[in-house]
Amino acid sequence: MQTQPSPRRHLHRLGIFILLGIIFFLIIKWAATPSSWNFQVWYRGEALEELAIKEPVYGGNASCGGTCHQDVIDFAKAEPHRHLQCEGCHGPLAKHVKQGEKIADAIVVNDSSWQCLNCHQKLLGKPEDYPQFAQDPTLRRIRKHKKLEEDPLCLRCHGPHDAYSDPERAERYSNVSSSGG
Amino acid sequence: MKTKQFYELSEIKLSDRRKFLKMLSAGAATVLMVQTPGVLALQARGKGWKQMSLEHIYAYVIDINKCIGWGGCVRACEIENDVPPGQFRTWVERYIVTNSGGIFVEAPDGGKNGFTEAPKKIRDSAMRSYFVPKMCNHCEDPPCTKVCPVGATFKAPEGFVLVDSDYCIGCGSCVQACPYGSRFINHKTGTADKCTWCYHRVEKGLQPACVEACPTKARIFGDLKNPDDEVSKIFEKRQWLVLKPEMYTSPMCLYVELPKEVV
Numbered sequence: 001m002q003t004q005p006s007p008r009r010h011l012h013r014l015g016i017f018i019l020l021g022i023i024f025f026l027i028i029k030w031a032a033t034p035s036s037w038n039f040q041v042w043y044r045g046e047a048l049e050e051l052a053i054k055e056p057v058y059g060g061n062a063s064c065g066g067t068c069h070q071d072v073i074d075f076a077k078a079e080p081h082r083h084l085q086c087e088g089c090h091g092p093l094a095k096h097v098k099q100g101e102k103i104a105d106a107i108v109v110n111d112s113s114w115q116c117l118n119c120h121q122k123l124l125g126k127p128e129d130y131p132q133f134a135q136d137p138t139l140r141r142i143r144k145h146k147k148l149e150e151d152p153l154c155l156r157c158h159g160p161h162d163a164y165s166d167p168e169r170a171e172r173y174s175n176v177s178s179s180g181g
Numbered sequence: 182m183k184t185k186q187f188y189e190l191s192e193i194k195l196s197d198r199r200k201f202l203k204m205l206s207a208g209a210a211t212v213l214m215v216q217t218p219g220v221l222a223l224q225a226r227g228k229g230w231k232q233m234s235l236e237h238i239y240a241y242v243i244d245i246n247k248c249i250g251w252g253g254c255v256r257a258c259e260i261e262n263d264v265p266p267g268q269f270r271t272w273v274e275r276y277i278v279t280n281s282g283g284i285f286v287e288a289p290d291g292g293k294n295g296f297t298e299a300p301k302k303i304r305d306s307a308m309r310s311y312f313v314p315k316m317c318n319h320c321e322d323p324p325c326t327k328v329c330p331v332g333a334t335f336k337a338p339e340g341f342v343l344v345d346s347d348y349c350i351g352c353g354s355c356v357q358a359c360p361y362g363s364r365f366i367n368h369k370t371g372t373a374d375k376c377t378w379c380y381h382r383v384e385k386g387l388q389p390a391c392v393e394a395c396p397t398k399a400r401i402f403g404d405l406k407n408p409d410d411e412v413s414k415i416f417e418k419r420q421w422l423v424l425k426p427e428m429y430t431s432p433m434c435l436y437v438e439l440p441k442e443v444v
Binding site: 085 | 248299335347377398
């Protein structure tokens with residue numbers, strides 16, 4: 001005589017199905033969770049190292065001094081432009097030096113009057129104690145003839161490193177301009 | 182401070198009087214806590230950080246009075262972090278407040294190439310104007326990390342809010358969640374991108390690229406754990422505010438002398 005199937009067979013089947021589902025889910029979860037996962041803050045721990053690996057492009061003014069261009073930094077030490085970033089005008093370090101070796105000349109990215117006027121043209125919004133020129137005759141000329149803005153007009157009288165207009169400027173500047181390796 | 186009471190006195194039995202008084206004081210305390218501005222909450226928490234076991238707690242200071250809006254920081258950020266053109270991790274806005282009550286805000290190309298003269302009509306009626314550099318505020322309590330469905334953006338130790346671009350699926354939830362508009366989906370990678378405070382530079386002992394580029398020290402980056410750091414001194418002694426304190430995000434970008442119009 002055949003034994004009667006259990007009346008709760010469908011429930012057992014459902015239970016086994018759910019159990020298998022949970023085991024399957026846990027296996028997938030175990031396989032998909034990275035070993036470095038931070039369960040407190042909820043992120044992949046390795047991501048921090050991956051983000052930190054990137055090489056800096058800008059080196060900062062400290063990287064320009066030392067054995068290479070310390071004379072220029074010393075020269076500009078007392079000048080108003082001493083706070084400026086070298087790489088702001090000369091381009092980033094990564095394009096000039098790689099692993100301590102010079103790979104290309106540092107070029108002046110933009111020596112036009114625009115570069116100077118960007119900071120020093122009188123403009124609504126700039127702090128009032130900041131040196132800005134509104135009534136300068138040269139500036140009026142530049143405004144009149146837009147082409148002059150592309151010309152290194154300011155640099156004819158002012159040095160980029162020693163910004164005060166000075167008749168001896170050219171002579172003094174020529175002493176250091178040949179520096180660098 | 183006013184507290185609202187929702188209980189009518191006649192409803193309360195005599196035996197419940199003690200319970201009622203307890204509830205009254207608890208309610209007042211709750212209202213006081215909730216109504217404390219985000220800035221105060223941050224300052225109170227700042228005292229707790231000093232006892233925390235972290236080696237550094239970084240903060241960023243932006244001095245509105247020093248910014249000249251030349252855009253060098255935006256250019257440096259673009260080169261350092263390979264940001265696609267038209268998208269910005271940091272940008273500079275110019276606010277012009279006129280005497281007719283108008284506030285004009287502009288940021289041509291993120292302020293990357295500096296600013297030009299304002300139209301004569303605005304210029305003549307301008308009462309005051311200033312530049313406001315903006316970027317990710319690296320909130321102490323960031324809303325953007327809470328909405329990420331895959332755990333790709335997170336608050337790293339020492340205060341950085343970062344994006345794991347390997348895990349990011351580019352859904353854009355965090356872009357919508359950020360109250361400061363500091364996030365974007367990078368056109369090149371298709372993943373969420375934002376200011377990292379130049380994490381790769383700071384870990385090597387350098388300053389962020391925008392801080393290096395700033396000629397007037399309008400941007401300063403430093404460690405709150407170091408009492409000799411300039412940021413520490415500003416945190417303790419100067420008047421500073423944060424953007425949108427009503428969002429309770431406790432930003433770590435502290436704005437010195439922030440005018441009231443800035444949002």
